[in-house]
Amino acid sequence: MTPAASPTARHWLAYPLGLARRSPTFVVGLVIVLFFLLLAVFAPLIAPFNPTQSFSYEVLQAPGGRFFLGSDGNGMDVFSRVIYGSRYAFGIAIPAGLIMIGIGMPLGLLAGYKGGWLDEVLLRTLDVLRAFPTIILALAVVAATGQSLVSMVVVIGLLDSPIFARVVRAEVLTLRSSTFVKAAIAVGNPAWRVMFVHILPNAILGATAQLPMRMAWAVRISATLAFIGVGIQAPTPEWGAMIRQGAEYVITGEWWAALFPGLALMTLVLGFNLLGDGLTDLLDPKRRGVGK
Amino acid sequence: MGETGARIAKFLLMRVAVSVPVILGIVFLTFMLIRLGGQDPVAMLAGPMADEAMLSALRAQLQLDQPMLLQFGHYMLRLAQGDLGVSWQGGIPVWGEILHLFPATLELVLLSVGLATLIGVPIGMRAATHPNGWFDQLSRFGSLAGFSMPTYWMGLMAILVFFYILRWAPPPMGRLSIEVVAPTVVTGSILVDCILEGNWQALGSALAHLALPVACFTLLAAAPMIKQSRAILIEIMNSDYVRYARANGFSKTTIRKMALRNAATPLLTFLGSELTSLLAAAALVEYIFSLSGLGQWGLNAILLGDFAVVQGYVLTLALFSVFIFMVIDLIVMLLEPRR
Amino acid sequence: MSLLSVDNLHVHFIARGINNQLRTAKALNGVSFDLEPGQVLGLVGETGAGKSLTALALLGLLRPPAQVVAGKIQFEGQDLGLVDNPAGRSARGKSITLIPQSPKTSLDPTARIGEQLIRIQREHGQTDMVKAHARAIEMLEQVQIPDPAQRMKAWPHELSGGMAQRVLIAAGLINSPRLVIADEPTTGLDLTVQAEVLDIFKRLVSANGMSAIIITHDLGIVAHYCDRMAVMFAGTIIEEGPVGKVFEEQRHPYTQSLIASTPKQIAMHGFASAVGSPPNLYDLPTGCVYKDRCPKAQAVCDTTLPTLGVGSTHRVRCHLPNGKP
Numbered sequence: 001m002t003p004a005a006s007p008t009a010r011h012w013l014a015y016p017l018g019l020a021r022r023s024p025t026f027v028v029g030l031v032i033v034l035f036f037l038l039l040a041v042f043a044p045l046i047a048p049f050n051p052t053q054s055f056s057y058e059v060l061q062a063p064g065g066r067f068f069l070g071s072d073g074n075g076m077d078v079f080s081r082v083i084y085g086s087r088y089a090f091g092i093a094i095p096a097g098l099i100m101i102g103i104g105m106p107l108g109l110l111a112g113y114k115g116g117w118l119d120e121v122l123l124r125t126l127d128v129l130r131a132f133p134t135i136i137l138a139l140a141v142v143a144a145t146g147q148s149l150v151s152m153v154v155v156i157g158l159l160d161s162p163i164f165a166r167v168v169r170a171e172v173l174t175l176r177s178s179t180f181v182k183a184a185i186a187v188g189n190p191a192w193r194v195m196f197v198h199i200l201p202n203a204i205l206g207a208t209a210q211l212p213m214r215m216a217w218a219v220r221i222s223a224t225l226a227f228i229g230v231g232i233q234a235p236t237p238e239w240g241a242m243i244r245q246g247a248e249y250v251i252t253g254e255w256w257a258a259l260f261p262g263l264a265l266m267t268l269v270l271g272f273n274l275l276g277d278g279l280t281d282l283l284d285p286k287r288r289g290v291g292k
Numbered sequence: 293m294g295e296t297g298a299r300i301a302k303f304l305l306m307r308v309a310v311s312v313p314v315i316l317g318i319v320f321l322t323f324m325l326i327r328l329g330g331q332d333p334v335a336m337l338a339g340p341m342a343d344e345a346m347l348s349a350l351r352a353q354l355q356l357d358q359p360m361l362l363q364f365g366h367y368m369l370r371l372a373q374g375d376l377g378v379s380w381q382g383g384i385p386v387w388g389e390i391l392h393l394f395p396a397t398l399e400l401v402l403l404s405v406g407l408a409t410l411i412g413v414p415i416g417m418r419a420a421t422h423p424n425g426w427f428d429q430l431s432r433f434g435s436l437a438g439f440s441m442p443t444y445w446m447g448l449m450a451i452l453v454f455f456y457i458l459r460w461a462p463p464p465m466g467r468l469s470i471e472v473v474a475p476t477v478v479t480g481s482i483l484v485d486c487i488l489e490g491n492w493q494a495l496g497s498a499l500a501h502l503a504l505p506v507a508c509f510t511l512l513a514a515a516p517m518i519k520q521s522r523a524i525l526i527e528i529m530n531s532d533y534v535r536y537a538r539a540n541g542f543s544k545t546t547i548r549k550m551a552l553r554n555a556a557t558p559l560l561t562f563l564g565s566e567l568t569s570l571l572a573a574a575a576l577v578e579y580i581f582s583l584s585g586l587g588q589w590g591l592n593a594i595l596l597g598d599f600a601v602v603q604g605y606v607l608t609l610a611l612f613s614v615f616i617f618m619v620i621d622l623i624v625m626l627l628e629p630r631r
Numbered sequence: 632m633s634l635l636s637v638d639n640l641h642v643h644f645i646a647r648g649i650n651n652q653l654r655t656a657k658a659l660n661g662v663s664f665d666l667e668p669g670q671v672l673g674l675v676g677e678t679g680a681g682k683s684l685t686a687l688a689l690l691g692l693l694r695p696p697a698q699v700v701a702g703k704i705q706f707e708g709q710d711l712g713l714v715d716n717p718a719g720r721s722a723r724g725k726s727i728t729l730i731p732q733s734p735k736t737s738l739d740p741t742a743r744i745g746e747q748l749i750r751i752q753r754e755h756g757q758t759d760m761v762k763a764h765a766r767a768i769e770m771l772e773q774v775q776i777p778d779p780a781q782r783m784k785a786w787p788h789e790l791s792g793g794m795a796q797r798v799l800i801a802a803g804l805i806n807s808p809r810l811v812i813a814d815e816p817t818t819g820l821d822l823t824v825q826a827e828v829l830d831i832f833k834r835l836v837s838a839n840g841m842s843a844i845i846i847t848h849d850l851g852i853v854a855h856y857c858d859r860m861a862v863m864f865a866g867t868i869i870e871e872g873p874v875g876k877v878f879e880e881q882r883h884p885y886t887q888s889l890i891a892s893t894p895k896q897i898a899m900h901g902f903a904s905a906v907g908s909p910p911n912l913y914d915l916p917t918g919c920v921y922k923d924r925c926p927k928a929q930a931v932c933d934t935t936l937p938t939l940g941v942g943s944t945h946r947v948r949c950h951l952p953n954g955k956p
Contacts, residue, residue, distance in 0.1 A: 025432075228595065240442075262445035262448070265445065266437075266445065270436060270440035273439055277436060535737075536729070536738075538723075539729040540723060540724030541722070541725065543754065553742075554739070556741075
């Protein structure tokens with residue numbers, strides 16, 4: 001550390017390196033998520049084959065050779081399908097996340113700030129959700145409302161909202177009894193102003209760490225649903241559906257059709273989880289201390 | 293003792309009173325959801341040969357043409373008499389089948405959760421006592437990996453490695469090898485039945501068949517255990533009373549015991565909620581490994597639109613969840629002086 | 632030989648700021664004082680001056696991000712070491728005890744009062760449970776808790792703040808320590824209860840010939856219950872001496888402004904000049920730490936200052952200790 005140098009004189013790399021030192025989980029998670037995001041965006045440029053193009057004479061080819069990761073039971077290239085699969089993963093996670101924020105955030109804010117019947121309703125809903133197996137609920141609803149991408153997104157987003165709302169609500173409750181908010185009220189700020197200017201930014205900060213976790217769950221459950229046979233189906237290159245297809249061949253030893261989509265799925269979900277975990281680390285003021 | 297008895301009675305009463313609306317809500321929700329769907333179970337039941345007349349007749353017979361609330365009313369009436377309806381795949385009574393299959397699922401879940409607790413809690417505790425050390429980082433990563441892995445995929449990979457490649461595990465079909473004689477069904481739980489009968493050969497086979505699914509499921513269950521016990525313990529270690537104990541020069545062992553005592557309640561509560569959600573997740577594991585359990589049956593029913601079975605399945609899960617929470621809260625109430 | 636001798640204690644907090652640069656807060660800067668057997672020392676200062684930190688250092692309870700950078704602590708002639716070590720641990724709870732700040736949260740919620748009082752004795756070698764039990768009841772009597780035998784079975788959450796504090800006093804004295812440190816013993820207590828609790832404390836300490844350090848920001852408590860007082864500011868002791876003398880002479884400008892800020896003084900003389908904002912421990916000035924707030928600061932205050940003795944028992948860290956204005 002140069003004592004006399006001004007802050008702007010630090011090497012440009014110092015900031016990200018410093019971040020990495022403080023929370024390697026965050027950086028690893030970010031790298032993973034960005035990697036898959038790039039795959040999703042540039043899929044047509046990266047994938048060697050059209051993901052739904054079936055080569056009927058080259059069914060279940062082992063990896064190597066013409067098909068980098070092998071071909072599946074329909075003769076489609078596993079590698080290309082895995083790459084395109086990331087489009088579906090983000091295509092579900094991002095809109096679902098937006099729905100979750102769009103509904104959960106105001107819900108949590110209002111419930112935490114106003115309390116009253118809205119709060120009660122939220123808590124009761126959470127109670128029911130707690131006792132109700134969420135997967136079954138998602139299953140039933142998606143099966144009921146039609147097996148399309150949109151219905152999956154909507155259902156997942158809706159299911160996530162109460163959970164996100166609960167986190168936001170908890171943040172709001174803590175903030176509401178904090179001194180600086182009390183001061184803002186005492187000085188005479190109207191309720192809406194306190195909510196938007198004082199509480200909202202801080203609540204968002206606290207709830208931000210939840211966002212990646214929820215997206216991880218969204219990716220996961222959409223794949224699970226596809227695996228069971230609900231929602232997206234073959235030949236769409238969605239990872240869950242791909243695992244479902246590949247499952248039948250595992251027993252006979254053709255492992256690649258099921259392994260690679262699962263690997264991709266696990267890595268992306270892990271990436272989101274690491275991101276969220278790292279964010280919690282970074283945003284938690286108590287963790288700033290240096291040991292030893 | 294009488295006073296404690298009175299407290300317990302009061303608690304149970306209140307808990308039952310509160311749970312009833314929740315369960316009713318769940319049953320109602322399930323009922324509506326499954327009927328709102330585009331599935332037409334009548335078509336499935338009648339088969340491809342049926343014509344319109346037969347379909348309408350069937351529909352009327354099953355009361356599917358009546359307004360939904362009315363249908364719900366009928367269902368509740370029958371429920372009150374203990375009639376859970378019949379599965380539309382073969383006419384099996386739902387209640388009987390639940391009794392038959394539920395112990396199998398319970399067997400899987402309890403074994404796995406038990407193992408997961410035995411493994412996960414000590415790991416989480418060790419991580420908490422050396423925060424940010426290498427063990428902590430490793431266990432956190434491991435726990436996150438467990439969170440991220442899709443169970444069914446892990447099951448598939450396990451089958452690949454341990455069955456196909458290594459030939460260690462038996463083929464993932466059912467809970468017993470074909471050549472082994474099954475024990476007489478007493479409880480429905482194969483392990484228990486084998487032990488009761490002294491049928492060691494079947495026991496061995498059953499254990500072998502359960503090994504992989506339990507292993508996968510345990511890993512899934514251990515992840516949240518590790519994370520939560522670590523979080524709980526860290527909070528305890530930073531508490532005022534631990535600091536005071538240190539100020540009094542308590543030995544590390546004493547402080548550890550103190551921490552454990554304080555961790556018992558939050559851990560138990562968490563265990564309760566974990567059991568509930570894992571029971572539902574068990575369905576997937578059963579599906580992969582073809583362990584005929586309640587989850588597999590329920591899952592299939594949802595996909596096929598077998599209404600009565602779905603309702604029975606969800607009802608069972610909900611009842612179980614309420615029961616577990618009640619037991620845990622009761623234990624907590626008796627242990628904790630703070631109630 | 633003094634009972635306790637603290638010499639040149641420096642404690643820093645090292646943390647990483649949001650841009651990952653190391654930031655050091657100098658929380659204790661050269662704290663030194665001695666304590667004789669049977670003396671009660673009052674440690675005063677505003678919030679953040681380093682009072683509780685000194686106590687934690689004495690007890691060897693400092694953990695990262697706090698780091699002891701220099702200093703020595705000797706108790707009964709033995710070097711206590713500055714971090715957790717076996718010597719410190721055997722002394723803690725037995726020869727040096729702490730009466731912590733928040734009574735209700737400092738007690739183990741899952742153990743009854745009696746069990747906790749017995750546990751403290753057992754941890755320090757008492758094997759006779761009957762004697763331990765009797766001693767616990769005896770201590771509860773001493774702190775004037777009614778119906779002590781019944782109270783032994785009480786849970787911590789059943790106690791009021793005042794009672795919990797008294798239990799903590801009992802716990803702090805149960806092993807007959809030589810030194811008791813009371814950290815803000817009146818936080819959260821009603822005014823009437825405060826006086827009771829402190830009376831009990833002082834009485835027991837005097838009766839058993841113990842030394843004590845009372846950490847507080849309340850000058851009234853110091854005036855009533857302490858023999859000596861040490862005034863802390865920005866991690867340094869800026870004035871130290873017998874209570875009467877310090878109050879009378881007020882050699883350091885900070886002492887003067889502290890005393891002038893008590894409600895009674897304000898009622899009599901009106902508001903003194905604004906006390907100012909707390910010092911930034913991350914960026915302490917060279918020279919006298921108080922110079923930015925001092926009305927009498929001069930050029931010489933920019934250099935380091937020595938400890939001047941105004942008499943052998945009264946010390947001041949000031950270049951211009953000219954007493955009351």
